[in-house]
Amino acid sequence: VxxxxxxxxxxxxxxxxxxxxxxxxxxxxxxxxxxxxxxxxxxxxxxxxxxxxxxxxxxxxxxxxxxxxxxxxxxxxxxxxxxxxxxxxxxxxxxxxxxxxxxxxxxxxxxxxxxxxxxxxxxxxxxxxxxxxxxxxxxxxxxxxxxxxxxxxxxIQIHPTVVQSNGALITESLRGDGAILVNNEGNRFTNEVLTRDVVSANIIAEEGSAAWLIVDQKMFDDSNVIQGYVNKGYMLKGDTVADLAKVMEVDEAALQATLDNWVAMVKAGEDKDFGRDDLATVKYDLSTAPYYAVKIAPGVHHTxxxxxxxxxxxxxxxxxxxxxxxxxxxxxxxxxxxxxxxxxxxxxxxxxxxxxxxxxxxxxxxx
The missing domain is CATH 3.50.50.60 (FAD/NAD(P)-binding domain)
Structure with missing residues (x-):
């Protein structure tokens, strides 16, 4: 080491x-x-x-x-x-x-x-x-x-964000830049940048043992990686939060509240819900529509x-x-x-x- x-x-x-x-x-x-x-x-x-x-x-x-x-x-x-x-x-x-x-x-x-x-x-x-x-x-x-x-x-390490249909990895750097994880109710449920085993366990504990990772248009514009995910059909798009909630089949009011709260916490530089200590330096606050979401769950990643x-x-x-x-x-x-x-x-x-x-x-x- x-x-x-x-x-x-x-x-x-x-x-x-x-x-x-x-x-x-x-x-x-x-x-x-x-x-x-x-x-x-x-x-x-x-x-x-x-x-x-x-x-x-x-x-x-x-x-x-x-x-x-x-x-x-x-x-x-x-x-x-x-x-x-x-x-x-x-x-x-x-x-x-x-x-x-x-x-x-x-x-x-x-x-x-x-x-x-x-x-x-x-x-x-x-x-x-x-x-x-x-x-x-x-x-x-x-x-x-x-x-x-x-x-x-x-x-053997499991990675938290994997497309289950084909094992495609959704890179961890998106969460480091400001992407969030929400459950099937549209709510955040974890600090997204804890170690992989902890985030994976928190996803598994949610209903259906799965979650959604959400990014916004500004992240999309700045990342060939995200553009590749969209082009491959991994990510669903919503022109508004309401549209995104519909394609994700989650509660619109809950998802809107989650994103509004995230924007406010990034602006304040403090995660009052799950204690992320990097909000003052994350690159994106997810305030720019349209939005993109991919359904993920843990998968075997590294031995x-x-x-x-x-x-x-x-x-x-x-x-x-x-x-x-x-x-x-x-x-x-x-x-x-x-x-x-x-x-x-x-x-x-x-x-x-x-x-x-x-x-x-x-x-x-x-x-």
């Missing part, structure tokens, strides 16, 4: 050096202040951090002569006398044996493998997932097969457990010893985020520990 925190600023500098500029800083759930970095376009509109970063990473890798094997599954870590020396992989028409002086696992978690999720946390049976169907824990299983120790495997590493990103075995030549970074690892990852820290994780893994693996190969 100390490594993650102390190297987070230099991670932002590194991203700048490859043309990835996370120039906007907002607030994510559980944070005490604005510290979640995200990109904006030339007009200043907020962009999705993942779809922004990945093409830049891909180009930077290609610029450094990295070879990609697409639609190719790694199946086994090759070992020689206890040292990682490559991987086996296969595609539809070719089997590969790739010999290497070091191996870095950056294969993600297992949030897309709902059977594996359920095996470690049975109470999550039946939940949808925000993860791609390919995020199935294969890297964790391969590492375990060569003696890696696994830690925190039952620590905090995985392969144990040290601060050099070397993979550890069950005896607390380093497995030579084997490194890991990102969600494939465990022990970084504890029981409840703070919003935004996954990006910090992959950059900080990804750089450490690359640097240390490169040094190792020259020994």
């Amino acid at each position: 100390q490594t993650l925190a102390e190297q987070s600023a230099s991670a932002i500098d590194f991203l700048d050096s490859i043309g990835a500029h996370l120039s906007d800083v907002g607030k994510a759930g559980g944070a005490s202040t604005n510290r979640s970095h995200r990109p904006v376009d030339e007009a200043g509109k907020i962009l999705s951090v993942g779809s922004y970063l990945v093409p830049i990473f891909e180009q930077a890798a290609k610029d450094n002569n990295v070879t990609f094997y697409m639609e190719t599954e790694a199946t086994e870590i090759l070992m020689n006398e206890g040292t990682a020396v490559g991987v086996k992989a296969s595609s539809a028409d070719t089997d590969y044996t790739i010999n290497a002086k070091a191996v870095i696992l950056a294969t993600g978690g297992f949030g897309g493998n709902l059977e594996m999720v359920e095996s470690y946390k049975p109470e999550l049976k039946g939940y949808v997932t925000t993860n791609a169907s390919t995020i199935t824990g294969d890297g964790i299983k391969m590492a375990e097969a060569v003696g890696a120790n696994l830690v925190d495997m039952a620590e 905090m457990g995985g392969v144990e590493i040290n601060t050099n990103t070397e993979v550890m075995n069950a005896s607390g010893e380093v497995i030579p030549g084997l490194y890991a970074a990102g969600e494939v690892t465990g022990g970084v985020h504890g029981g409840n990852r703070l919003g935004g820290n996954a990006v910090a994780d992959i950059i900080v520990f990804g750089r450490i893994a690359g640097q240390n693996a490169a040094t190792y190969t020259t020994k």
Whole structure:
């Protein structure tokens, strides 16, 4: 955790050096202040951090002569006398044996493998997932097969705001900017920027175990992300509060009172209902019609457990010893985020520990 925190600023500098500029800083759930970095376009509109970063990473890798094997599954870590020396992989028409002086696992978690999720946390049976169907824990299983120790495997995070029909994630940054959550009666029921587990539990406690997230036209105008949600049909639109209440099928008077109260509290800088301590600095007060709302409920989002590493990103075995030549970074690892990852820290994780893994693996190969 100390490594993650102390190297987070230099991670932002590194991203700048490859043309990835996370120039906007907002607030994510559980944070005490604005510290979640995200990109904006030339007009200043907020962009999705993942779809922004990945093409830049891909180009930077290609610029450094990295070879990609697409639609190719790694199946086994090759070992020689206890040292990682490559991987086996296969595609539809070719089997590969790739010999290497070091191996870095950056294969993600297992949030897309709902059977594996359920095996470690049975109470999550039946939940949808925000993860791609390919995020199935294969890297964790391969590492375990060569003696890696696994830690925190039952620590699986649910995200509060997920579209239940398809697992689409409604980003937490909207709530940090001023979006609110209301229940099926049209009333606010929680501090929207508490940690993800708490907000999720509060949603589950409401009737139908679901809620609505509401934004206004000003938020829509400033965010390509929200515009994307609307274009994909996730959000319902109301030209007035009355219109929004009708499409949401909630009480108009209750919703109007909720929004009026929110506008007043943001203006006063104090949340008298649920104690949000950031109202003096939220960017939007939801006073500008039309309005947009999306029905959400919690879904499986991030697996905090995985392969144990040290601060050099070397993979550890069950005896607390380093497995030579084997490194890991990102969600494939465990022990970084504890029981409840703070919003935004996954990006910090992959950059900080990804750089450490690359640097240390490169040094190792020259020994």
